[in-house]
Amino acid sequence: MVEKEQAATQSGLVQFWRRQTATTDPMQQAANGVALFVGSGQPFYPLGIVWAIGEPGWGTAVSWATTPAFLAVPFLGHASPLLGRWLLAFAGSLVTLLVTLRLGPGSGVEAYYIPALLVAACLFRRGEGAARALALAPPLAAFVIGRLLAGPDAPDAERLQFIHMGGALCLSVYLLYVANKARRASAALQANSVWAKQQGGNSSEPFRGDHG
Secondary structure (H helix, E strand, O other): OHHHHHHHHHHHHHHHHHHOOOOEEEEEHHHHHHHHHHHHHHHHHHHHEEEEEEHHHHHHHHHHHHHHHHHOOOOHHHOOOOHHHHHHHHHHHHHHOOOOOOOOHHHOOHHHHHHHHHHHOOOHHHHHHHHHHHHHHHHHHHHHHHHHOOOOOOOHHHHHHHHHHHHHHHHHHHHHHHHHHHHHHHHHHHHHHHHHHHHHHHHEEEEEEHHO
C-alpha cells in the first residue's frame, strides 16, 4: 500500500514537472537539456577543484548559488521560450564570472564563456536577432568585469587550465549536438506547417471535375 502511495506521489510530481516545463519550441527543448545537464553536475564541480588544488578550491562552491538559475530554465521557458534561452546564457555567464573572481583568470575557467556564447549563437533563430544580441551581452560583459575585478590567481591555478578547457570543450560539443537536433526538428515542424496550410488551401477549393 505504501509503495502504491509513493508511486502515485512520484507520478504526480512527474506530471507537475511536465505541465510546468512543457514547450513545443525545439530550441527551448535544447536549452532545457543543456540547463539540466549543467545544473545537475554543478554540485560535484567544487569537489573536483578541491581534489586538484586542495583547500583553496572550496572557493568554487560559490557556483552552487547559480544552480537554481539553471534549474529554472525549463520553467521560465514554459512561459517564454525567448526568456528561457536568455536565462541559460545569463546563468552560464554568471557562474563563470563568480568562479573567475575566486580563482583568477589563470585557472582557465574563462573558457566556459565559449559555451555561453554558443547558446546565443545556436539557440536563437534568424528572426530573433534582438534576442540573440541580448543573449550575447551577459558573457561579453562578464568577461570584461572579471578581467577588471579578479584578484590574484589561486595557488596552483595553472593546474586547473586543462580541467576547465576540457570541460568547456565537452560542454560546447554537447551544446552543438543538441542545437543541431533542435534546428532539424524546427525545420521539420516548419515544413509540416507549410504542408498543412497547402493541404488546407487545396481542400477549400471547389471541385472542378469534367462533367461533360
